[in-house]
Amino acid sequence: MTILLQNAVFGLLIGGLYGLGAVGLSLVFGVLAVLNVAHGELIMLGGYVSVWLFTLWRVDPFVSVLAAGPLLFLGGAALFRLLFTRLASYSEEVRIKNSILIGFGLALVLQTLAILAWGADERAVTPSYAGRVAAIGNVVVPLSRLGAMALAFLVLGGLHLFLTRTRAGTALRATADDDQAATLVGIPIGRIYLTAFALGSALAGVAGALVSVSDAISPAIGLGWTLKALIVIVLGGMGNIFGTFVAGLFLGVAESMSGFLLGNAYREVVGLVMFLIVLSVRPRGLFSR
Amino acid sequence: MSGDRQGLLQLEGLTKAFGGLLAVSRVSFDVAEGEILGLLGPNGSGKTTLLNLVAGALRADEGRVRLAGRDITCLPASVRTRLGIARTFQLVRPLSKLSALDNVLVARLYGRDAPGFTAARRESLQLLDVVGIRGKADAPAAHLTLMERKRVEIARALATQPRVLLLDEPLAGLNPTEVDAALNIFRRIRDSGITVVLVEHNVRAVRALCHRIIVLNYGQNVVQGAPDDVLARPEVIEAYLGKASADFQ
Numbered sequence: 001m002t003i004l005l006q007n008a009v010f011g012l013l014i015g016g017l018y019g020l021g022a023v024g025l026s027l028v029f030g031v032l033a034v035l036n037v038a039h040g041e042l043i044m045l046g047g048y049v050s051v052w053l054f055t056l057w058r059v060d061p062f063v064s065v066l067a068a069g070p071l072l073f074l075g076g077a078a079l080f081r082l083l084f085t086r087l088a089s090y091s092e093e094v095r096i097k098n099s100i101l102i103g104f105g106l107a108l109v110l111q112t113l114a115i116l117a118w119g120a121d122e123r124a125v126t127p128s129y130a131g132r133v134a135a136i137g138n139v140v141v142p143l144s145r146l147g148a149m150a151l152a153f154l155v156l157g158g159l160h161l162f163l164t165r166t167r168a169g170t171a172l173r174a175t176a177d178d179d180q181a182a183t184l185v186g187i188p189i190g191r192i193y194l195t196a197f198a199l200g201s202a203l204a205g206v207a208g209a210l211v212s213v214s215d216a217i218s219p220a221i222g223l224g225w226t227l228k229a230l231i232v233i234v235l236g237g238m239g240n241i242f243g244t245f246v247a248g249l250f251l252g253v254a255e256s257m258s259g260f261l262l263g264n265a266y267r268e269v270v271g272l273v274m275f276l277i278v279l280s281v282r283p284r285g286l287f288s289r
Numbered sequence: 290m291s292g293d294r295q296g297l298l299q300l301e302g303l304t305k306a307f308g309g310l311l312a313v314s315r316v317s318f319d320v321a322e323g324e325i326l327g328l329l330g331p332n333g334s335g336k337t338t339l340l341n342l343v344a345g346a347l348r349a350d351e352g353r354v355r356l357a358g359r360d361i362t363c364l365p366a367s368v369r370t371r372l373g374i375a376r377t378f379q380l381v382r383p384l385s386k387l388s389a390l391d392n393v394l395v396a397r398l399y400g401r402d403a404p405g406f407t408a409a410r411r412e413s414l415q416l417l418d419v420v421g422i423r424g425k426a427d428a429p430a431a432h433l434t435l436m437e438r439k440r441v442e443i444a445r446a447l448a449t450q451p452r453v454l455l456l457d458e459p460l461a462g463l464n465p466t467e468v469d470a471a472l473n474i475f476r477r478i479r480d481s482g483i484t485v486v487l488v489e490h491n492v493r494a495v496r497a498l499c500h501r502i503i504v505l506n507y508g509q510n511v512v513q514g515a516p517d518d519v520l521a522r523p524e525v526i527e528a529y530l531g532k533a534s535a536d537f538q
Contacts, residue, residue: 167398167406174395177384184344184382186370186399186449 002138007260008253009139015252016149017211019245021225022232023156024203026244029233030176031196033092034084037103039229040222041110042201046072046208047217048118054125054212061125061213062147068205076201079106080194088193107222114219122216148210155206156245163241172196231275237285247286296355297322297484298453303342303352305335312338314508315352320453320486325479327499327516328488329525335508336488337379340455343486344376345369356453373401373452377459379488381438383430383445389437390426393417393444400449416444420474436467443474453484460491472497492520 053059163169236247259267296319341347345366393413420440
């Protein structure tokens with residue numbers, strides 16, 4: 001029983017990051033109808049920001065979040081201007097198809113650049129509290145992962161406030177709903193597209209820095225995160241922030257439970273099976289009304 | 290009326306063709322500040338195309354559109370909205386996942402002289418009050434009835450603080466009780482001094498609201514004048530009857 005509970009706790013803690021990793025991708029897809037399959041590579045870059053700040057100046061990874069977010073915001077804005085702006089004038093279907101192609105190309109380029117710049121080795125951040133745990137009964141909770149989960153939750157809460165309580169956030173939701181109708185009320189959707197992509201990238205940066213708190217970073221981690229994000233988005237339903245977060249937790253727990261019950265080889269399979277089932281039974285997501 | 294006052298909205302020789310079909314052909318008229326202008330005409334006479342040319346959804350092939358003397362012919366729709374042109378659609382098109390309040394709010398935030406978020410929210414609630422659906426402020430637009438969605442759309446158009454409001458068949462699909470309710474809303478809009486261009490088949494409504502009527506047929510303005518005069522003209526009855534004769538009461 002204890003060991004089951006222990007697995008559930010680990011699942012929840014990793015699931016928080018799955019949720020955060022997926023929200024940025026969901027936001028970009030919801031607003032722009034651009035599926036940026038290089039989202040995982042942006043998470044990887046966020047991880048490297050943290051790794052380098054730690055290696056050079058011993059900056060705590062939780063502090064590095066404050067650098068990774070804005071840096072990836074700017075990087076995302078630049079990538080959008082360079083690669084995705086032109087797509088905006090096409091129909092939704094054309095946009096989705098072409099953005100996947102552009103995204104795969106971008107993913108390969110970013111991955112290769114990362115290998116050239118930093119080598120293919122795994123790098124880890126090792127703050128003084130790395131191994132510390134809190135024990136609740138017989139269950140141990142690693143403090144660094146708990147902190148990452150808490151911060152992920154805070155960031156999502158902040159995103160929710162931004163989307164519902166600010167001018168730009170309201171415009172983002174309007175554009176996600178119907179970009180033609182949004183134009184008609186005077187929203188400059190070009191700028192909203194740019195904001196959404198930059199914000200989605202910033203969320204990837206934050207997620208990457210938080211991943212570095214407890215996991216090693218290497219140039220190859222991107223695709224795995226993109227896949228997780230896609231599964232989580234399908235489970236949670238498009239454009240639903242808290243749905244996405246809960247779906248992340250759900251996937252985390254499901255993975256760690258199945259890893260424990262069925263063997264580690266089945267960890268990843270379970271996520272993909274859920275992905276297929278949800279797509280065929282509830283294609284609008286588990287939490288859609 | 291157009292001769293003796295500087296028109297707030299000026300259309301000059303507007304022409305638009307779709308392929309070989311001339312939808313709007315050399316249409317010129319002025320709309321004076323505070324005026325309610327009715328645009329009548331049978332289906333396919335170019336009324337909606339004309340509104341699209343003014344609102345910026347379509348670009349004119351020839352001719353100019355001026356707002357308060359400024360040439361806006363080539364400006365995109367979003368800029369025209371900020372300059373003070375708002376419109377509603379024949380087929381209502383609210384942001385369906387957003388709440389009624391958010392629909393109005395986003396328009397207020399990106400309209401003319403937009404205030405801060407909190408003030409915009411307060412003003413948006415007042416506008417929902419004006420159109421009579423304050424009680425549904427938090428309901429997603431997709432869950433509203435047709436009349437309620439039309440109300441949201443009018444509130445949304447008003448929220449951009451327009452100088453000119455273009456209404457495209459706002460009464461289509463409403464029952465007589467709803468038409469009366471809508472007319473009351475339009476009277477309030479008229480009394481607040483906003484200039485309105487109203488495209489409408491409902492002759493009773495046009496007669497009740499408009500200062501002046503222009504009748505279009507085959508994309509050209511056939512005749513204009515005071516409602517009672519225009520509606521009595523034989524060429525108007527000829528252009529109009531057969532298509533919408535049921536609307537004549």
